[in-house]
Amino acid sequence: MSMRRGFALAETELRSFDRSDTAHCHVQKPDRYRLIEALPADVQRITRGSGVSYLGASFADNCVVQDLSAFDRLLAFDAERGLLTVEAGARIGDVVRFALGHGWLLPVAPGHPAASVGGCIAADVHGKNPARDGTFRAHVEAIELFDPTSGWLQLDRSHNAERFAACFAGFGIPGLIGKATLRLVQAPAGYSLRSVAVGGLCEAREVLLAHAGAPLLYGWHDGRVGRFGRGVIRFGLESKEPITRPPRLAADLPATIKPWPLCAWNSSGIAAMNRLIGHRYGPGQAHVTIESAMFPLNDARAYYAGFGAEGFVEAQWLLPHAGYAEFVGSLECEVARQRPRISLIASKLFDGTAQGFSFDGKGIALAIQFPQPKTRAQAAFIASLTELALLHGGRPNLIKDSSLQTDAAQRGIPDFAGCRERLRAFDPQHLQGSMLTRRLGL
Numbered sequence: 001m002s003m004r005r006g007f008a009l010a011e012t013e014l015r016s017f018d019r020s021d022t023a024h025c026h027v028q029k030p031d032r033y034r035l036i037e038a039l040p041a042d043v044q045r046i047t048r049g050s051g052v053s054y055l056g057a058s059f060a061d062n063c064v065v066q067d068l069s070a071f072d073r074l075l076a077f078d079a080e081r082g083l084l085t086v087e088a089g090a091r092i093g094d095v096v097r098f099a100l101g102h103g104w105l106l107p108v109a110p111g112h113p114a115a116s117v118g119g120c121i122a123a124d125v126h127g128k129n130p131a132r133d134g135t136f137r138a139h140v141e142a143i144e145l146f147d148p149t150s151g152w153l154q155l156d157r158s159h160n161a162e163r164f165a166a167c168f169a170g171f172g173i174p175g176l177i178g179k180a181t182l183r184l185v186q187a188p189a190g191y192s193l194r195s196v197a198v199g200g201l202c203e204a205r206e207v208l209l210a211h212a213g214a215p216l217l218y219g220w221h222d223g224r225v226g227r228f229g230r231g232v233i234r235f236g237l238e239s240k241e242p243i244t245r246p247p248r249l250a251a252d253l254p255a256t257i258k259p260w261p262l263c264a265w266n267s268s269g270i271a272a273m274n275r276l277i278g279h280r281y282g283p284g285q286a287h288v289t290i291e292s293a294m295f296p297l298n299d300a301r302a303y304y305a306g307f308g309a310e311g312f313v314e315a316q317w318l319l320p321h322a323g324y325a326e327f328v329g330s331l332e333c334e335v336a337r338q339r340p341r342i343s344l345i346a347s348k349l350f351d352g353t354a355q356g357f358s359f360d361g362k363g364i365a366l367a368i369q370f371p372q373p374k375t376r377a378q379a380a381f382i383a384s385l386t387e388l389a390l391l392h393g394g395r396p397n398l399i400k401d402s403s404l405q406t407d408a409a410q411r412g413i414p415d416f417a418g419c420r421e422r423l424r425a426f427d428p429q430h431l432q433g434s435m436l437t438r439r440l441g442l
């Protein structure tokens with residue numbers, strides 16, 4: 001550990017959740033505001049929340065990683081209006097549990113309960129039904145942001161409105177978020193969760209559209225040849241009945257998961273896992289607590305460990321409705337031709353408006369997970385998927401897909417250059433940067 005100008009920097013290696021990105025980093029872990037401010041204004045930096053982005057969004061070599069995990073307090077709660085002010089390092093699972101304990105709900109939460117509020121803003125995450133609830137930006141009232149040259153700034157929809165908007169899917173570029181005020185909604189007693197079997201990804205779209213108003217709505221699908229797209233759409237309706245809390249809730253998914261020595265997701269492993277999913281989440285109905293419905297991945301520790309040390313890639317694309325059926329048909333043909341290993345496909349319905357680099361718009365989002373993405377056959381298929389998605393008007397989720405390169409991102413995000421310019425206007429010296437921003441030239 002080295003000491004520089006009154007604060008400590010640890011030299012450590014950081015690795016992304018999908019294990020694709022790794023860097024030797026200088027990490028500052030401040031536990032008081034004056035230590036955040038103490039970093040000299042000209043130092044290259046990036047803010048880190050909980051570090052549970054799939055890829056290296058919160059670190060890079062040759063810059064200081066400001067790890068905000070110590071800033072995790074819930075600061076103020078207006079129980080009349082459902083307004084909750086938190087420090088940006090507060091974990092979303094803790095926020096959801098606090099809100100539920102007071103009869104309130106944060107409608108948008110990503111699948112990993114450790115994700116921080118700052119990370120959810122900077123990635124503009126989506127939750128269990130983006131078509132109904134939008135993305136994280138819809139539930140944030142105000143932000144307190146630290147700019148290395150100007151100091152602390154108050155941002156909301158009427159003060160510093162452009163910078164406020166830029167924080168969402170800003171990937172840390174507009175500055176360090178110290179605090180945020182979230183707007184909650186009244187919580188139902190629980191959810192009545194149903195699963196409907198679908199024979200393919202086109203049928204999945206029909207079922208998703210038919211349940212667009214449900215508070216929970218997503219699908220899980222098989223990616224194998226001959227069974228491609230088969231799976232279930234799960235939708236949750238608000239339950240008026242009080243739900244008995246199960247005696248044991250699954251512990252939160254850890255921020256880092258030790259990989260198994262070998263990759264378990266070969267063809268027989270994938271077959272077994274799909275059978276298990278079919279058995280556990282097959283057609284039927286269950287009354288569940290909101291917490292367990294919001295974080296089903298708490299049960300998925302073995303799934304992520306099973307990718308082994310080589311990790312995985314999650315490519316997530318939002319396909320407009322018009323090109324969706326043709327895209328799915330072409331993708332299925334390509335799967336039959338190249339026979340890639342796909343461990344799982346997830347589907348969601350979107351009905352928003354794309355802003356900046358946010359993953360939003362109108363259509364169906366498919367998240368496709370690939371074990372051993374660096375082997376030649378897997379990499380070739382991921383490249384074909386990227387081309388097919390772009391050909392059909394797909395929009396990539398920049399903060400998920402570590403295989404994505406600048407050219408594809410530029411083709412997938414209309415006005416990429418303008419979005420980048422608007423973001424960098426708040427960081428003209430390019431002080432903020434991560435492996436993600438460097439790879440995509442943001």
Ligand SMILES: Cc1cc2nc3c(=O)[nH]c(=O)nc-3n(C[C@H](O)[C@H](O)[C@H](O)COP(=O)(O)OP(=O)(O)OC[C@H]3O[C@@H](n4cnc5c(N)ncnc54)[C@H](O)[C@@H]3O)c2cc1C
Binds near residue numbers: 088089110126172
């Ligand atoms: C298992 C799993 C499930 C997931 N499910 C979903 C999902 O359902 N929906 C979805 O949209 N995403 C999902 N994600 C992605 C994840 O929610 C986002 O990448 C989120 O940003 C992670 O939060 P974090 O605190 O770990 O951020 P980090 O990984 O630490 O950082 C992410 C970005 O936020 C910036 N940042 C973090 N904190 C601050 C701050 N205080 N001020 C300024 N910038 C900051 C970083 O610089 C970086 O650019 C999932 C990820 C995993 C691993």
